[in-house]
Amino acid sequence: MAFIGSANAAELRFVLDHSISAPLVIAERQADQPGAKGGILVDLESAIARELGYDAVFQSIPRKRVEEVLQSGSMHVLCHTRPVWLKEPDKLQWSSGFLSTANLLVRNKGGQKLRSLQDLTRGKVGTVLGYVYPELQTQFQSGLLARDDAENEVTNLARFMANRVDYFISEQLFLDYQLLKKPELNAFVSNRMVADKFETRCAMSKLTPVSVTQFDAAVANLKKRGEWDAILVTYR
Known part of the structure; x- marks a missing residue:
């Protein structure tokens, strides 16, 4: 290397x-x-x-x-x-x-339980600058969701924890690793769903x-x- x-x-x-x-x-x-x-x-x-x-x-x-x-x-x-x-x-x-991985959409505590994209309500979603999320394009274009870009997923998670966004979208590999290192995060990201599976x-x-x-x-x-x-x- x-x-x-x-x-x-x-x-x-x-x-x-x-x-x-x-x-x-x-x-x-x-x-x-x-x-x-x-x-x-x-x-x-x-x-x-x-x-x-x-x-x-x-x-x-x-x-x-x-x-x-x-x-x-x-x-x-x-x-x-x-x-x-x-x-x-x-x-x-x-x-x-x-x-093989997936994008997970995580909603803040107290919101309606996420089961599908039809459960979304208007709000800001933490995204990564320059990333494309095909699974959410309809919601972005309609104005239901507003992108709030950060430099990376670490910053996105921190902003979500600070209640600066209503949702954030995270690659499963990243979120699983964070939960492995900090199991206490489960209480904050339990309201999540798979938005898109892909290879x-x-x-x-x-x-x-x-x-x-x-x-x-x-x-x-x-x-x-x-x-x-x-x-x-x-x-x-």
């Missing part, structure tokens, strides 16, 4: 979306220079690179720039994304499935040194040997 600046020519360069939180990326940020300690993405992508015979190199990129660096070829792969989340997905290559993929630059077929084969090999699940279980 390395960061931009490695002299090794056999590099597979992975983008880490700057807004991603634990357990996907567990990072220390000093003077705006991220140093990834680990996390699901760092561990899985390091394993993929090893399987392909490359050194994994990581760089944290602001979300608004991830497509630019992939299209230019300065970075090779962005994992845990979807075509619907990007503006120009056709300008990139796409792997097969990467991770993420990896967006690959057309200048990536490995083919989509090779990349998918590396993932399949890791899963077959049990290494993939062994990494995931350490964060659950």
